[in-house]
Every structure is written in C-alpha cells, then in structure tokens.
Amino acid sequence: MGKTVVKKMLFILSKAHIDSAYAAMVMANGARMEGIEAEIFFTFFGLDAITKKKLKNLKVATVGNPAMPMPTMLGGLPGMESFATMMMKKEMEKLDMPPIDEFLEILSASGCKLWACKLAVDMFKLEEKDLADELDGILTIGDFYERADIEGTQIIFI
Amino acid sequence: MELNVAGKTINLTDDGYLADLSQWDKDVALAIAKEEEVALTDAHFKVIEWVQNQFKKGEALSVRGIKGSGVIDIKEFYALFPGGPLKKATRIAGIPKPKSCI
Numbered sequence: 001m002g003k004t005v006v007k008k009m010l011f012i013l014s015k016a017h018i019d020s021a022y023a024a025m026v027m028a029n030g031a032r033m034e035g036i037e038a039e040i041f042f043t044f045f046g047l048d049a050i051t052k053k054k055l056k057n058l059k060v061a062t063v064g065n066p067a068m069p070m071p072t073m074l075g076g077l078p079g080m081e082s083f084a085t086m087m088m089k090k091e092m093e094k095l096d097m098p099p100i101d102e103f104l105e106i107l108s109a110s111g112c113k114l115w116a117c118k119l120a121v122d123m124f125k126l127e128e129k130d131l132a133d134e135l136d137g138i139l140t141i142g143d144f145y146e147r148a149d150i151e152g153t154q155i156i157f158i
Numbered sequence: 159m160e161l162n163v164a165g166k167t168i169n170l171t172d173d174g175y176l177a178d179l180s181q182w183d184k185d186v187a188l189a190i191a192k193e194e195e196v197a198l199t200d201a202h203f204k205v206i207e208w209v210q211n212q213f214k215k216g217e218a219l220s221v222r223g224i225k226g227s228g229v230i231d232i233k234e235f236y237a238l239f240p241g242g243p244l245k246k247a248t249r250i251a252g253i254p255k256p257k258s259c260i
C-alpha cells in the first residue's frame with residue numbers, strides 16, 4: 001500500500017443526480033482498490049441510488065446545471081433529461097463504467113458498506129425490502145458517525 | 159530500481175513494477191509477493207495468469223473486468239490480495255500498474 005494517511009473514507013450521498021451517485025461510487029470503489037476502507041450513507045434524494053424502483057432511472061440535471069451544454073429553457077423541455085442521460089450513459093459505458101445496479105454489486109463485493117439513512121427512509125415511507133439487496137442496514141446519522149472509528153477517517157458530503 | 163532474484167537482476171519501474179514482462183518467472187512472482195505480504199497459492203497463480211493474458215491482449219484491467227473473468231469473483235479477489243488487489247496482483251504478475259479508476 002502507498003504512503004497515504006487516509007485509512008477510511010465515509011461518503012454521504014444526498015443527491016439523486018446520476019453524476020453525484022457516480023462520484024460517490026467511483027471514489028468509494030477507488031478507495032477499496034487502494035486498500036482504504038469505504039462506506040456510503042444514502043440520505044434524502046441520494047436514497048434513490050439504492051431504491052430498487054429508482055436506481056436504474058437516475059438522471060443528469062438539464063436544468064440548474066451550468067455545465068450543461070444547452071440553454072436552460074431547452075433543458076426544461078419534456079424528454080430532455082432522459083435524452084441527456086442516455087448520451088451520458090453511452091459515454092460512460094465506453095469508459096467501462098458499470099450501471100448503478102452493477103456498481104452496487106461491485107462495491108458490496110469489494111467490502112464497501114452501504115447504509116440507508118433512517119430519517120430519509122421514514123420520510124419517503126420506504127421499507128428495507130424496497131432497497132437494494134446489497135444494503136448493509138439502516139442507520140441514524142449518529143450511528144454513521146460511529147463508523148468513523150479509526151485514525152485517518154474522512155467524511156465527504158456529496 | 160532493481161530486484162535481485164536467484165542471481166538475476168530484474169529491472170523495475172519507479173513505482174516498483176516490472177519494466178519488462180519477459181523477465182518474469184515464478185521466482186520473481188514469489189519475491190514480489192513476499193514484499194507485498196501475499197503467500198501465493200494455486201488460486202493466486204490462476205489470477206496472475208489471467209491478468210497477464212489480459213495484458214498481452216491489450217485489455218485494460220479493472221475490478222469490473224475481474225467480475226467477468228470467470229477465474230475469480232470480486233470478493234475472492236479482495237481476499238487473495240488484501241489491501242489493493244489490482245495493484246498487488248499486477249505487480250506480482252509483472253505487468254504495468256493499471257491506470258483504471260474503476
């Protein structure tokens with residue numbers, strides 16, 4: 001292993017944008033590949049990334065996203081989000097980026113823990129059966145802080 | 159950098175990977191594995207052979223690729239090469255450090 005002092009990465013994913021979900025997942029997977037522990041806590045809209053019915057339909061934001069190469073008024077047209085997402089997924093597949101469901105499988109097999117936020121689960125009236133099989137459990141934010149139990153732990157909010 | 163194995167001098171890159179796969183043999187693998195604190199078994203050598211073949215075919219290596227290898231699954235891969243499986247497996251196999259983020 002390298003000389004990094006980082007030993008454990010804890011990510012909090014709070015958004016359902018597909019690019020946010022990938023940011024958390026790529027960083028968590030990258031940590032595991034370096035021998036660093038990794039865990040993700042899915043809260044508020046980030047819960048979509050681990051909700052069975054929604055995780056395959058995450059989208060890129062075409063409105064309110066200054067990096068989108070189209071005028072905001074066009075971004076609001078029906079179907080635009082799906083179109084932009086389809087284009088992005090195509091590009092990501094070329095980079096061998098797995099779809100969200102496969103990524104959850106890879107992360108879980110790699111030893112990355114996946115947690116759902118209790119408050120968000122209650123708010124969206126979800127049950128454990130609604131969430132991906134790879135889920136390790138439902139935690140409060142306090143429980144999640146408890147996971148920061150070694151020197152060299154970092155917590156990142158996305 | 160260099161590594162001496164059974165009287166032979168093996169050339170290494172700055173990050174400790176073999177500069178030339180043709181210098182690789184089982185003794186080299188065992189010497190590097192010892193540095194990485196991995197005790198090589200037949201299961202390890204199956205993975206090593208697979209990553210070497212992927213490299214020779216010019217295929218990029220990733221954890222996702224391991225899943226589809228048919229040789230090993232991701233869980234076993236992490237168990238065989240704890241603490242950075244792809245980096246360790248490629249180093250022991252004598253091929254360059256993978257550049258993939260996935």
